Amino acid sequence: MLEKSFVRLKKIFPDIVLDTCVYTKDILLTHLAECYCLIVPSLSEVSPNIVFDALSVGTPVIVTEDCGLKDRIGDIVLWVNPKNEQTVYDAMSSLMNSTVYDSYVSRIYGFSYSHTSRDIAQEFISIF
Numbered sequence: 001m002l003e004k005s006f007v008r009l010k011k012i013f014p015d016i017v018l019d020t021c022v023y024t025k026d027i028l029l030t031h032l033a034e035c036y037c038l039i040v041p042s043l044s045e046v047s048p049n050i051v052f053d054a055l056s057v058g059t060p061v062i063v064t065e066d067c068g069l070k071d072r073i074g075d076i077v078l079w080v081n082p083k084n085e086q087t088v089y090d091a092m093s094s095l096m097n098s099t100v101y102d103s104y105v106s107r108i109y110g111f112s113y114s115h116t117s118r119d120i121a122q123e124f125i126s127i128f
Contacts, residue, residue: 002041005089033057041082060104062091076107
């Protein structure tokens, strides 16, 4: 779905590039800080730490709605249905609007989230 959406969007914005390379953590963080946005539309991403890496450097993110982070990061990212090409395209397309893009960057810089070891312990206690 990502590749199909990207091909469609490239017809409108011919200079965009889809980077699907694999990087070491250090190089990845550099790329995340320099890239326009991160897209994580995978079906199997349970807790994508890369989303937090991108947010930590102020990079807007598009991520699958079933990744388990929705209640934690809410409206600071764009959510997509990874089985629906149109939702992926719409999210990518919306970030091409500078006003929308700037809005997400502002949301990122206004975001604060803490999940302490105490919080995690309490979650385990609740489950068991």
